[in-house]
């Protein structure tokens with residue numbers, strides 16, 4: 142597989158096919174990143190497209206000595222944060238639409254487990270919406286995108302200690318939000334397993 | 336934290352302006368050390384023990400209310416330390432002394448216990464977050480917004496037709512795309528490969544090619560079937576959806592060491608003969624500005640051997 146950095150070089154030479162390959166390679170990841178920030182399918186589509194349009198315009202500014210992925214991640218993350226900030230100022234319609242799950246082990250799961258999973262998903266989505274942008278970002282990058290602390294620190298340009306304390310604060314905030322939502326419908330969580 | 340340090344920090348501690356994690360450490364020490372606890376009790380500012388009876392006689396009562404007061408003043412801040420540790424524990428168990436500290440706190444504090452349960456379950460919540468997959472329409476929209484609208488399906492084929500090197504690719508794509516509509520002539524064609532003994536290919540190689548192609552035809556059929564009938568998809572979108580797959584197939588099929596690759600030279604000759612283009616490969620017509628200029632185009636009539644004749648010719652943009 143041709144490395145991203147080479148593909149970008151070919152894109153800059155005006156090769157449309159190279160650009161198409163780059164889009165195809167990253168579209169799933171970027172779409173999911175946008176979805177993790179918006180929690181809404183249609184919105185995430187628009188946002189993800191916006192990210193690619195932005196990337197296309199900024200390709201000339203990419204310094205080919207840096208890894209492309211890190212650079213692109215920062216760019217995508219900035220747009221997601223901007224979007225989240227705007228959206229929190231003008232909150233969208235109440236209630237998260239029920240999302241269709243793709244690629245989950247649905248056939249092996251028992252109906253009870255599926256219901257449990259759906260409950261968790263809806264609770265999580267609503268709880269995430271109550272987080273501030275810094276906390277949401279910490280959760281998205283660490284817990285949903287699966288980056289490690291070093292990567293996040295590089296992406297955000299902050300010391301690793303800062304990433305850590307943001308992440309811990311975000312978890313506490315999220316935990317409290319989930320607790321509140323669950324208490325509203327009074328579902329206790331499982332046994333304490335410390 | 337030892338007793339000497341406790342005494343040093345005691346004024347700040349009692350005034351309530353000791354930052355974490357010192358504050359938590361003071362609380363822990365005090366709950367374990369009777370002497371320091373006594374000391375703290377004696378130095379407690381008067382306003383903090385407003386509900387403590389002043390009578391020496393009811394010392395037991397005084398002591399109890401003081402404990403209540405201390406708890407009221409400390410649990411808030413101490414809970415903050417514990418919460419922080421609980422959040423850290425999501426990544427893995429805490430080291431022994433810290434884990435012990437947390438457990439001791441949890442026994443006393445239902446608020447933190449609830450939070451601990453929820454934080455402990457967080458990974459399961461994260462696992463429930465749905466994953467999306469970008470579809471063909473998404474790709475098409477991104478490309479349309481960046482490199483401009485994708486060339487139409489027929490346009491793409493025409494462009495290929497104008498490039499002799501890609502005629503075979505175009506024909507193959509055509510065959511693959513029409514297969515689902517026409518009921519599988521390609522499948523028949525691949526079946527007919529079995530009779531290609533005269534090509535002196537080993538039997539197993541022929542069989543291999545045949546199964547590979549048959550499988551791909553089925554893939555293409557199901558692929559197209561999944562595309563048709565869903566929302567806002569044009570022919571163009573269908574093309575984009577199968578394009579990656581088609582390209583892969585063509586690449587594989589046209590590899591120089593493949594059966595098809597070895598036939599390409601032959602086919603090319605046929606194609607060239609068909610279009611009377613034997614000799615140097617033709618230039619790219621649309622890339623040549625002279626073609627769009629009528630005057631120069633007329634001039635090109637004199638270099639007829641460089642331009643494709645017949646069908647491709649009338650496809651030029653006016």
Ligand SMILES: [Zn+2]
Nearest residue numbers: 337338368371
């Ligand atoms: Zn002591």
Ligand SMILES: [Zn+2]
Nearest residue numbers: 414417444447
């Ligand atoms: Zn507590």
